[in-house]
Amino acid sequence: MAHLQPPMTxxxxxxxxxxxxxxxxxxxxFDLTADESxxxxxxxxxxxxxxxxxxxxCAQQGIDPANATGGATFHWQPVLDFSEPNPNYAAVLIDIPNRDNNSRGKMIRDRGYVEGIPVVSRYDFAPDGVLTIETDYDNNQGQERCWFITDDFRxxxxxxxxxxxxxLIAYCSERRCVTPEMLAQMTQQNLARAF
Structure with a gap:
C-alpha cells in the first residue's frame, strides 16, 4: 500500500x-436552528x-490576478440529484499563495459558505498536511480544517x-465517488494481477 502524500499547497x-x-x-x-445534518x-x-x-x-476583491495560481469550482447537490446546480450552493475559489511560503496564503471566493458574499480567507497547511482555513465574515468568523486519510477519503x-x-460545529466525512473511467482502470489493474 502506497504511503499517502498529503497536499501542501x-x-x-x-x-x-x-x-x-x-x-x-x-x-x-447551539441555538434553535433546524438540523442541517x-x-x-x-x-x-x-x-x-x-x-x-x-x-x-480577483476583481471583486481588488486583488491583482497576476498573484493567483489558479483555483477550483465547488458545488453541492443532494445525493442522486442530477438537476442543474443551484447557484446558492456553488462557489469559485482562487488561490493567492504567500510569495515566501506557498503552504499558506489567501483563498478568495465569489461567495462564502456562511454568508453568501465574496470573502477572503487565510489558509495554512501544517507539516502533517492538515489544512486550516480562517474566514472573517461581516457577522461571523469561521474556521475549517480538512485532511486526507487516504487519496479517496478525507x-x-x-x-x-x-x-x-x-x-455551530460540523463534522464531514467525504469519500470519492468512483467514475466509470476509474472503475475501468481498477478492473484492468485487477485483471493484470490475476495473470
Whole structure:
C-alpha cells in the first residue's frame, strides 16, 4: 500500500480534491436552528490561472490576478440529484499563495459558505498536511480544517462563531465517488494481477 502524500499547497489540494465526493455531515447548532445534518454530493473542478473566472473573482476583491495560481469550482447537490446546480450552493475559489511560503496564503471566493458574499480567507497547511482555513465574515468568523486519510477519503471539521460565541460545529466525512473511467482502470489493474 502506497504511503499517502498529503497536499501542501492549495493548488495541490484542489487537484487532489478534483472529482465527485459523497459527503456525510453531522451539524450541531447551539441555538434553535433546524438540523442541517445529512448527505450530499460535492463536485470539485480545478481551474487554471488563465481561466476568466480567476480575473473576475480577483476583481471583486481588488486583488491583482497576476498573484493567483489558479483555483477550483465547488458545488453541492443532494445525493442522486442530477438537476442543474443551484447557484446558492456553488462557489469559485482562487488561490493567492504567500510569495515566501506557498503552504499558506489567501483563498478568495465569489461567495462564502456562511454568508453568501465574496470573502477572503487565510489558509495554512501544517507539516502533517492538515489544512486550516480562517474566514472573517461581516457577522461571523469561521474556521475549517480538512485532511486526507487516504487519496479517496478525507475529513472536514468546522465551526462558526457569532459575535455572542460559537453558533455551530460540523463534522464531514467525504469519500470519492468512483467514475466509470476509474472503475475501468481498477478492473484492468485487477485483471493484470490475476495473470
Amino acid at each position: 492549495m493548488m495541490d489540494f484542489f487537484r487532489k480534491s478534483e472529482g465527485i465526493w459523497f459527503t456525510q455531515r453531522a451539524v450541531h447548532h 445529512g448527505e450530499s454530493n460535492l463536485f470539485v473542478t480545478v481551474i487554471e490561472k488563465d481561466d476568466p473566472r480567476v480575473e473576475k473573482v 475529513v472536514r471539521v468546522s465551526n462558526v462563531r457569532m459575535m455572542n460565541g460559537v453558533n
